Amino acid sequence: MALKVLVLFTLKDIICGLSEFGKDGFKLRTITEFIFKPYVQDLIQDFNKQFDSEKGNRAYPREMLLGILMYCSTLHISNLTAVARECKLNKMLQVFTCGETPSTSTFKRFFKENNRLILKKIFCCTLLEFNEEKFLDFTRIFIDGTDALVNGSVHYKITWNEITMLQYAKKWKILHNNRKQSMERFMAELKKKEKFYKDDSEMLKLIQMALKRPEIYNKRVYKKIPLFTEALNGRKQKYVSIMFPESIMMRTKKGKFDFALNLQQIMLKNKISFGGLLLDKPNDSKVLEEVLLDIKETTEILLELQKKYGLRRNYKEIATLMERTTFILDSGYFSDYNLEIADKYAINALIMLKVIARQRNNKKRAENNLEKKNKNTKNDDKISKKQMERIKDGYICPFKQKSKLISCKIIDNERNKRKAIPKHWKDRKYKHEFECPIHCPFRQICNHQTINDYISPLKYEMTNKFTNKRYMDMYNERFSESESINGYIKNTMGIFKLLTSNKESAQKEIYIINMTYNLIRFNNIKGTAY
Numbered sequence: 001m002a003l004k005v006l007v008l009f010t011l012k013d014i015i016c017g018l019s020e021f022g023k024d025g026f027k028l029r030t031i032t033e034f035i036f037k038p039y040v041q042d043l044i045q046d047f048n049k050q051f052d053s054e055k056g057n058r059a060y061p062r063e064m065l066l067g068i069l070m071y072c073s074t075l076h077i078s079n080l081t082a083v084a085r086e087c088k089l090n091k092m093l094q095v096f097t098c099g100e101t102p103s104t105s106t107f108k109r110f111f112k113e114n115n116r117l118i119l120k121k122i123f124c125c126t127l128l129e130f131n132e133e134k135f136l137d138f139t140r141i142f143i144d145g146t147d148a149l150v151n152g153s154v155h156y157k158i159t160w161n162e163i164t165m166l167q168y169a170k171k172w173k174i175l176h177n178n179r180k181q182s183m184e185r186f187m188a189e190l191k192k193k194e195k196f197y198k199d200d201s202e203m204l205k206l207i208q209m210a211l212k213r214p215e216i217y218n219k220r221v222y223k224k225i226p227l228f229t230e231a232l233n234g235r236k237q238k239y240v241s242i243m244f245p246e247s248i249m250m251r252t253k254k255g256k257f258d259f260a261l262n263l264q265q266i267m268l269k270n271k272i273s274f275g276g277l278l279l280d281k282p283n284d285s286k287v288l289e290e291v292l293l294d295i296k297e298t299t300e301i302l303l304e305l306q307k308k309y310g311l312r313r314n315y316k317e318i319a320t321l322m323e324r325t326t327f328i329l330d331s332g333y334f335s336d337y338n339l340e341i342a343d344k345y346a347i348n349a350l351i352m353l354k355v356i357a358r359q360r361n362n363k364k365r366a367e368n369n370l371e372k373k374n375k376n377t378k379n380d381d382k383i384s385k386k387q388m389e390r391i392k393d394g395y396i397c398p399f400k401q402k403s404k405l406i407s408c409k410i411i412d413n414e415r416n417k418r419k420a421i422p423k424h425w426k427d428r429k430y431k432h433e434f435e436c437p438i439h440c441p442f443r444q445i446c447n448h449q450t451i452n453d454y455i456s457p458l459k460y461e462m463t464n465k466f467t468n469k470r471y472m473d474m475y476n477e478r479f480s481e482s483e484s485i486n487g488y489i490k491n492t493m494g495i496f497k498l499l500t501s502n503k504e505s506a507q508k509e510i511y512i513i514n515m516t517y518n519l520i521r522f523n524n525i526k527g528t529a530y
Contacts, residue, residue: 009061009064009097009098011032011033011036014032014095014096015029015032015033017095017096018032018092018095018096021091021092024092025092027071027074027520028067028071028092028093028096030519030520030523031067031070031071031516031519032067032096034125034126034515034519035063035066035067035070036063037125038309039125039128039305039308039309040063040122040125041063043118043121043122043125044062044063044066044122046115046118047062047114047115047118048061048062060100060102060106062110062114064096064097064100064102065102065106065107065110066110066122066512067096068083068086068087068093068096068097068102068107069083069107069110069509069512070512070515070516070519071092071093071096071516072086073489073512073513073516074516074520076490076491077499078151078491078497078499079151079497079499080104080107080108080499080500081104083104083107083499084101084102084103084104084106084107087100087101087102088101107499108500111500111505111508111509112505114508116504116507116508116511119508119511119512120297120298120301120511121301121305122511122515123275123511123512123514123515123518124298124301124302124305125305125515126515126518126519126522127272127274127298127302127305127518128302128305128306128309128310129522130272130518130522130525131302131306131310131312131314131318132310132311132312133522133525133526134312135270135272135522135525135526136268136270136272137268137269137270138268138317138318138321138324138325139269139324139325139326140268140269140325140326140328140474140477140481141266141267141268141274141295141325141326141327141328142266142267142268142328142329142477142478142481142482143264143265143266143267143288143291143327143328143329143333143482144264144265144267144329144330144478144482144483144485144486145262145263145264145265145283145284145287145332145333146253146263146265146486146490146496147250147252147253147258147260147261147262147263147496148260148261148262148263148278148496148497148498148506148510149252149258149259149260149495149496149497149498150241150243150244150247150258150259150260150261150497150498150501151243151244151497151498151499151501152241152242152243152244152259152501153243154249154257154258154259156241156242156243157239157240157241157242157259158216158221158228158239158240158242159238159239160232160238161206161209162209162210162213162216163225163228163229163232164206165206165207165209165210165217166216166217166221166222166225167225168206169186169190169210169217169222170222172189172193174186174189174190174217175217175218175219175222176214176217176218176219177218177219178215178218178220183214183215186214186217187211187214190207190210190211190214191211193207194207194208194211216242221242224242224245227245227246228240228242228245230245231245231246235248237249241259243259243501244259244498244501244502245502246261246280246502246503247259247260247261247280247503248260248261248262248280248281248282249282250262250282250283251282252495253494254494254495261278261279261280261498261503261506262278262279262280262281262282262283262284262287263276263277263278263279263496263510264276264277264278264279264284264287264290264291264294265482265485265486265514266291266294266295266298267481267482267484267485268481269477269481270481270521270525271480271481271484271485271521272518272521273485273514273517273518273521274295274298275294275295275298275514276485276510276511276513276514277290277291277294277507277510278503278506278507278510280503283332284329284330284332284333284338285332285333285334285335285337285338286335286337286338287333287338288329288333288337288338288341288342288349289341289344289345292322292341292345292347295321295322296322299318299319299321299322302318303315303318303319306318322345322347323346323347325347325348326348326349326350326474327342327347327348327349327350328349328350328474328475328477328478328482329349329350329351329352330351330352330357330478331351331352331353331354331356331357331358333351333352334351334352334353334354334459334462336415336456336458336459338351339351339456339458339459339462340425340458342458343422343424343425343458350462350465350471350474350475351462352466352475353390353462353463353466355386355390356390356463356466358386359387359389383397383398383442383446383448385448385451388448390463390466390467391467392464392467392468393405393432393464394432395432395434395448395451397434397436397442397446397448398442398446399436399437399440399441399442401434401435401436401437401440402434403432403433403434403451404432404433404435405430405431405432406431406432406433407429407430407431408428408429408430408431409428409429410426410427410428411427411428411429411454413427413454415427415456424456424457424458425456425457425458426456426457427454427455427456428454428455428456428457428460429452429453429454430452430453430454430455430460431450431451431452432450432451432452432453433449433450433451434448434449434450434451436449485514485517488517489513489517
């Protein structure tokens with residue numbers, strides 16, 4: 001297969017055609033200029049190498065498909081069929097594509113066939129542009145998680161029993177192809193089996209289950225059985241999404257449960273995306289190691305591009321990024337696992353405590369005359385230590401008395417029995433004591449003359465950091481810096497849905513979205529700076 005030769009698919013002709021659309025064509029012009037830059041073209045040539053053969057149909061230039069997907073990401077189009085439709089209806093895209101109309105299957109092949117690492121390098125070309133203009137600030141890295149929803153129904157799922165029944169249907173040669181006649185044949189044959197196995201309770205149960213939901217017993221779903229079993233073997237849940245087996249059922253930001261992936265967005269100061277990583281984990285408590293490895297890979301690619309194409313020689317600044325930066329994360333990341341990973345990789349991390357985050361949120365809710373969230377509802381008449389303000393090595397009670405740390409001892413628990421763990425990872429009992437005055441008005445509802453914390457030194461030290469205004473001010477920077485990318489990718493309903501139906505393709509999709517975001521951000525910063 002060889003590439004189509006499109007005479008008008010040149011930077012000059014496309015920019016000239018888009019100029020007629022004025023300000024409306026700004027985003028597509030920006031994308032066009034980017035994909036025709038020499039370093040991006042060098043990388044795209046690696047995509048095009050697979051089309052050296054003269055046999056078969058002509059393929060669309062990879063930069064054209066990339067440009068279409070980048071532009072459609074700015075329109076929050078939710079599926080690849082709609083992307084193909086946009087190519088037919090959008091006049092600006094018709095100028096960009098020279099009147100060509102790639103199909104849905106073309107875009108599916110683009111995500112399936114193209115190398116992940118090359119797409120990531122193209123994303124890193126946006127970081128190269130920021131670096132050349134001295135816009136990259138490596139003093140902070142903000143990490144924030146959100147949910148990337150699967151483009152399918154939450155009810156379109158399959159269980160172990162249904163997988164077993166699918167295998168029987170294949171063995172009996174009655175799988176249907178979703179057509180009416182084929183479906184009727186499937187139902188008729190299944191009813192025969194129901195009579196045949198009337199004395200076998202287990203088999204009868206499986207057959208009657210299939211009769212209630214016949215639509216999933218088709219050849220296309222059967223081919224996915226290896227994906228279903230692989231996904232189910234590593235998880236506690238007893239079902240997986242048929243549309244996207246690698247996704248997991250997780251609580252979304254809207255409070256509902258849906259099939260999704262955990263999207264970790266990595267941001268620098270100036271609201272610049274430094275990457276995005278999709279993980280099949282339901283929350284942020286055990287993600288830090290994978291995120292750090294992704295940042296390391298991004299750093300190495302950026303350094304490679306800077307040496308090859310850049311004019312600046314700040315190689316040491318890039319190479320030592322992880323050693324010098326401060327990683328700032330919200331309370332969802334506050335876990336023993338993440339703190340131990342931060343210590344293992346010797347990074348400077350600032351992870352908000354859940355207790356302090358809740359206190360801050362309740363304070364803001366009170367300022368806005370909203371009801372406070374209280375996790376101590378079973379003992380509303382008692383004062384919980386979670387309600388007390390933290391100070392270095394202690395607490396302040398409601399009567400403004402300060403506690404003192406009087407002892408710290410390693411305890412005997414399961415976590416401390418792990419083999420070869422460092423001593424400073426072992427949980428301890430931190431005992432704090434108050435000198436409560438006799439006239440304290442809270443004496444009847446407070447039994448905290450002593451407070452014991454059973455936590456690791458890593459958690460205790462992080463708690464102490466947040467009693468320091470300097471660290472609290474650093475953490476507050478994340479609200480303006482890290483939320484911008486998630487706001488950009490979500491539609492007007494506040495949700496983000498993936499176009500593709502497997503994790504590898506979805507990761508490529510994230511690279512495309514983030515490179516588009518960075519391009520627009522680059523032009524905004526450059527327009528302000530000069």
